[in-house]
Amino acid sequence: MQQMRYTIDKNLPVIREADVIVVGGGPGGIGAAVMAARAGARTLLIERYGFLGGMAASGEVHPFMPSHYKGESLDRPVYTDWVARIHSYLSDETRARIEADPKFNVSLKLGISKDVAMLAAEDLCLEAGVELLYHHWLADAIIRDRRIEALALLSKSGLSAVRAKVFVDCTGDADLAAMTGCECDIGNAEGLCQPMTTCFKLSHVNREAFQKAGGRKRMNELYQQARASGEVNCPREDVLTFNFYDDDVIHFNTTRIIRKLGTNGEQLSEAEIEGRRQVREYLRWLRRRVPGFEQAQLHSMAHHVGVRETRRVRGIALLTREAFDGRARYPDAIARCNYGIDIHNPGGGGTERAHLEKDEFYEIPYGCVVARDVDNLTVGGRPISVDHAIHSSMRVMAPACSVGQAAGMAAAMAAARGCAPKDLDGVEVRKALIAQGAFLEEL
Template sequence: MKTVAWKFEKEIPVIFDVDVAVLGGGPGGLGAAVMSAKAGAKTLLIERYSMLGGMASVGEVSPFMPNHYKDGSSFDRPVYTRWVQQMNSYLPEEIRSKIPAGDNAENGLTRTIGKEIAALAAEDLCIEAGVKLLYHHKLCGASVKKGKIDFIVLDSKSGFVAVRAKNFVDCSGDADLAAVSGCEFELGDAEGHCQPMTLCFKLSHVRRELMPNWEAFQKLYKDGQQSGALSCPRENVLYFAHHDEDVIHFNTTRVQGKSAVDGIELSDAEVEARKQLREYIIWLRASVPGFEQAQLHSMGAHIGVRETRRVKGLAYLTREDFVKRSKFPDAISRCNYPIDIHCPTPGKSGTELVHMESSEYYEIPYGCVVAKDISNLTIGGRPISVDHAIHSSMRVMPPACTVGQAAGLAAALSSQRNCSPAKLDGCEVRKKLVEMGAYL
């Protein structure tokens, strides 16, 4: 590709100078910002879009997966469970009782929650905790001095602006801040292929009572693929009931072989996924009972991104730790969600699922959220220091939020003590998390 030189040197305003700046308002950023503010740090949450929730809102990822101990206790206290509780408060009691909330995930007939509710409830939590929210600001650079981020540069309607913080937490999902700051990271599987992207969507005006059962639906899907009506390479059609009786949520388009941290490929992925979406609507109306009058209810404003960069931290967790159910004295999160790898290899299909019993879990140690190359940076949400397999397990929203809360607390403690997160005792971070309501 041809290149041009562009030297940009200009005075830009420092719009905030805070203790902790969290980049990204998805589940990880929510956990980080709320915990940091609750620990007493002056906290800024920066988000490129107009709302919080990340994949749960702009990505239209409405099903919230379980991550529970056998007695029903959520591993994801306190921020995630509070988020679920707040989401439920937006729904009438009759519907609320059907949706799993934190500690009683087994009682639900459905566990999908609409994106607007996810965004509103996340904002409620931030306001409640005293987090300053900064929407419509996108990270585009960082000034690093002696291995420490001095300030970050954001692109906004006012042009380029700077934010200073004692500590930064990268919860951008893609580890954008770690990448522009020069951190070492991994991408995808051994061949560098990331899990496929999926544009989620919902259809309304569905008559559920007429819908085929799961097996019959899959048979119709195979017929649809064989007839050429559907070009989606997924091995099955994945759908979930929604709290609105006539709405079905689809998490089923599949775009392989494109990188979500390559601008052009990300754009192409949106086009390819929407082509699949159009085919799905036509096929469902024509071929699947109950969908004759179906209408497009909503779709992600951003294609769903499962996997991109994973930042190298002070600790590194691998598939072996999943197999051994590893435990650590400085654990900051527990997880028993399966290894869940949607086939990353272009031209191949399938999903690898490796479950564990609900009486089992593995733990994530503190070092997985501490970036090894930058002294005032912690990582929350999906890009923490783990391998491709562990990432596929901990990336779901409850643990993503919980590792975020540890990264946020560590940033707050570091700013209060004028030290690097690497200098904190992980066991003390764990103790403090427990005092603040974590399940560890």
């Protein structure tokens, strides 16, 4: 491949300054920004799109995966506030169904309407006093003596700069950490990442006819036939669906895009095209073969392919599969997780799963959110310092939000004290999170 070398020499206008800057407005970034602001830091949240929510919004992901202990969410307070605010936008009838549900139907209790998720996330940030900067992309970082001095951003206005005392990488792909020279791990032992998925919803589904014909069991039998005949070309082993608030709408988290890296721009583009190819194929097949879907039409679809895994930043601590197996506890725990190991096969069909019981969880220690190689950087969301297996458990949105709120709290405390996050006592960070309502008290 030919290469071209060029240098940009510009004086960039500094458009914002803050105590804490959070890059990325997905679940981790929402948790980080809201918690940092609630802790008293002047907080700026930078988001590349014109809305917050991450995969809950642009990725069409539904529902939130539960991470509970004896029926109570482990992910207080920001995540639970977000869910409650989402519910506040729903109709009286839908809220009544949610409150009356005796079996904890996850599609109902933790359902996601992506547009409502955007509104609810923005509500939380604005009410906490977070300053929002939409439509700005991270372009570069200015580093001196292991510290980030400023970020260069790209927008319709061109290049500009922002400054802060402490930064939080909530980009999902550890873009800021990688840009600043932090060591990162990628994928499994072979460097392969979990597959991507383009989620979509279909409406005008006759659910009664679907159930009478055998429901999901029959759908999966027909799917195996379609794969064998070549009618559907998707490496996933089955069809994963969820119900939605509306009776005629079914959500599909079932396309599978393998051997693409979400931090490679060209491969990410290819993944978008492949994901939508599979959506078209599923729609044709469902209408033609699956009872109840004869009149189905596309209700909504991800605006950004769902990326499960890319980089993981090396922190001052590293959490491995043994912590899950041993239900590990730490005095400086900053998050708890009950969601199981959930590794979608990076190379094709199959999903590796391991579960925790309702009264079990493992803890994530403070050092996992503190970047080892840059002194004023914490990490929130899925790319924290864990191995491939633990990542598959804590990557889902509820624990990602909790990890984010811990990174935000640490950033706020470090900014206030004029120290590096690595110099904080993780036990103190835990106590500060408990004071804000986090589910980290001794049990």
